[in-house]
Amino acid sequence: MxxxxxxxxxxxxxxxxxxxxxxxxxxxxxxxxxxxxxxxxxxxxxxxxxxxxxxxxxxxxxxxxxxxxxxxxxxxxxxxxxxxxxxxxxxxxxxxxxxxxxxxxxxxxxxxxxxxxxxxxxxxxxxxxxxxxxxxxxxxxxxxxxxxxxxxxxxxLLKPNWDEIHRYTESELFLHHYAQDFEYIPKTDQLYYGTSEVGHSSENSQSTLLALLPNYISAPYAHEMLYQLEDLSVFIQKKINHPYDDQGIIYTPEQQLNLRHFSEKIDDITAKFLVKVANHYPTAKLTVTASVPNEPFDATMQIPTKATPLTEPHENNGKKMSVVTLIIVTAILCLIAFYYGF
The missing domain is CATH 3.10.450 (Nuclear Transport Factor 2; Chain: A,)
Structure with a gap:
């Protein structure tokens, strides 16, 4: 249901x-x-x-x-x-x-x-x-x-670990293969109003609306996740109502059943998430952690210099030993060839 x-x-x-x-x-x-x-x-x-x-x-x-x-x-x-x-x-x-x-x-x-x-x-x-x-x-x-x-x-009512909740939700829902085509536009700093008509309202009319959580209490992660879970649910429901892939081929009965099961999973996790939000929304924030740079040559990346050689000396010594070993083995092979008349 x-x-x-x-x-x-x-x-x-x-x-x-x-x-x-x-x-x-x-x-x-x-x-x-x-x-x-x-x-x-x-x-x-x-x-x-x-x-x-x-x-x-x-x-x-x-x-x-x-x-x-x-x-x-x-x-x-x-x-x-x-x-x-x-x-x-x-x-x-x-x-x-x-x-x-x-x-x-x-x-x-x-x-x-x-x-x-x-x-x-x-x-x-x-x-x-x-x-x-x-x-x-x-x-x-x-x-x-x-x-x-x-x-x-x-x-x-015990205080939740929002980082763990985030990791679990990402793993179970947003990284699921049925959500691989799901494209979510972040609603950064936007409050969740819970009414579909808000998205079609002007800024002036939105200013008269109240969010589902008191707007004077900062709970950015709660608002963002409510939007994201709702959008994912709508995305999967559209697939259920129109069970065709990009080539116009209808999904198999098993695929359609799995989609419905995934939709139920979204509802179940959303219902559990709502319990945490309702009782602990003032703490709904993720821990600030270092993120992976968007570009491989991002200026924020710390590139090792000669002052911090890391494993470089060890690698150089290994290369030198490999060259000496190769010379010795070659000399031995030449002696053997000369001895047997090759």
Whole structure:
């Protein structure tokens, strides 16, 4: 199953929500964020089904009043062995869920939907499009985490090694043979907005948009990788939709299956990367290391001089010994030839 784009709202809700809880920004800034125009969130208790908040503003204000110190994002794999305590609610299999931290008590917030008692069909009921709201209505359901899950959450919050993450992502995705034709234009110093229309907007209209991560906190690697992962996903999806090579020859069924598997791998690594970004984006920077020069005679290359001979004397001695040996062997061969009359 492909990665649902709702992760963009979750990422913004966690990143800006933490800034609100710590008093760094006002609620008005969250309300002005364009990413929340696509979804309408409500918040309920899973056990009682009671409505806790009808909007994320009410939810965040309530969390702050209750003393919640932090919000975090986590992969849903952590909950795969948990049982749903409420048969009247279907918990949905999205890639991520949110956790609120209030002292030692951790509470999970996961997407789900109430099951209608009078509707028994297996497939979801389809409301006529003309009667649907333009905003997607989603409900978060709260349930408290036990001590075992709380430990897993805390382990998930350990500071990541961004250099290792970068090397792994490069090896598993961008150096993969299915990505060999992928050409990425670096978005250096550009913020990631999460909306496709940004790329077609003028600079003036872009200035009114908010990035998915607070723009006053420097996280260049996070923004760059979000762009790069998204572009790679689009590139592979185009190959899946149009499975032909440059000569117009259709890919074999095995190749098409492998492309779909690679697309799933992109989604899986992206989902894991988002967890690190949401919880640690202020540290999302790579260690500055020496890079290989673009040209072999780059002026920055340090060329050995006579003052630093490296292995030169050893090599010269070896050459001299080789010449002497050759002369001796030649003389011996000449004596042997003379002796036998050649």
């Amino acid at each position: 492909s990665l649902d784009k709702i992760w963009k709202q979750q990422l913004a809700l966690v990143s800006y929500g933490n800034e609100y809880l710590s008093g760094q920004i006002a609620m008005q800034q969250l309300l002005q964020h364009q990413i929340f125009n696509l979804h309408q969130f409500t918040f309920r208790d899973l056990n009682t089904q009671q409505l806790l908040a009808q909007h994320f503003q009410v939810w965040l204000e309530g969390l702050k009043q209750q003393g919640v110190q932090r919000i975090s994002l986590h992969h849903s794999n952590l909950l795969r062995q948990e049982q749903n305590p409420n048969p009247n609610v279907e918990l949905l299999s999205f890639a991520h869920f949110i956790v609120t931290h209030q002292g030692t008590q951790l509470s999970a917030w996961i997407f789900g939907q109430e099951l209608a008692k009078w509707y028994s069909a297996e497939e979801d009921f389809i409301i006529p499009p003309a009667q649907c709201s333009s905003a997607r209505l989603m409900t978060y359901w709260r349930f408290d985490l036990n001590s075992k899950l709380s430990k897993l959450i805390k382990q998930d």
